[in-house]
Amino acid sequence: MxxxxxxxxxxxxxxxxxxxxxxxxxxxxxxxxxxxxxxxLNDLRNKPFEYSKEASTVLAENWIDTTDIKNTLTYGDVDFDKSNIKFENGKIYIVEGKTVKNQAIELKVINYTSKAVLKEIKKK
Structure with missing residues (x-):
């Protein structure tokens, strides 16, 4: 052939x-x-997401928005040195990211088996 x-x-x-x-x-x-x-980050995004009272009060301020939270959970970096700590029935993860205005933020998210809860938002 x-x-x-x-x-x-x-x-x-x-x-x-x-x-x-x-x-x-x-x-x-x-x-x-x-x-x-x-x-x-994929696991946190795919679960039902809730906000704690502390996070809701910070979100009421003008410097951060829920869009910033979603972008951080999509493009952020998980700090594994401070994360993967057992807390109640879940684990705490620290996610570092930036707002739309390019300001560094740090999210403390509790990852339960059925949901994810944003516990705290900090400026860096």
């Missing part, structure tokens, strides 16, 4: 294989959270 026929068979198989892979992965909500930071 000549090279052009082998190459044609290869291309046909490659195109069909690519089609099947795309069909399988397109229908699913696939995420590749291999690193611990991404896993923790």
């Amino acid at each position: 000549s090279f052009k026929y082998r190459f044609a068979y290869y291309l046909v198989g490659f195109v069909l294989g690519s089609f099947f892979v795309a069909a399988v992965l397109t229908g699913k909500d696939t995420r590749c959270n291999y690193f611990p930071n991404a896993r923790v």
Whole structure:
């Protein structure tokens, strides 16, 4: 068999294989959270999120918004030296991020099995 026929068979198989892979992965909500930071943030975002009284009073001030909280839980960094501490029936995680106005903030979030609670918001 000549090279052009082998190459044609290869291309046909490659195109069909690519089609099947795309069909399988397109229908699913696939995420590749291999690193611990991404896993923790994804877990906090996908649970029902609640605000404590202390966090609600800070959110009533003008310097921070719920958009800043969502952005921090999406793009922030988990400080594992201060985090993963057992608290009641959950664990405390410290997430560092920035507001829309580029001010550094620190969130203390309690991660329970069924929900996540924002306990405290600090300026850095």
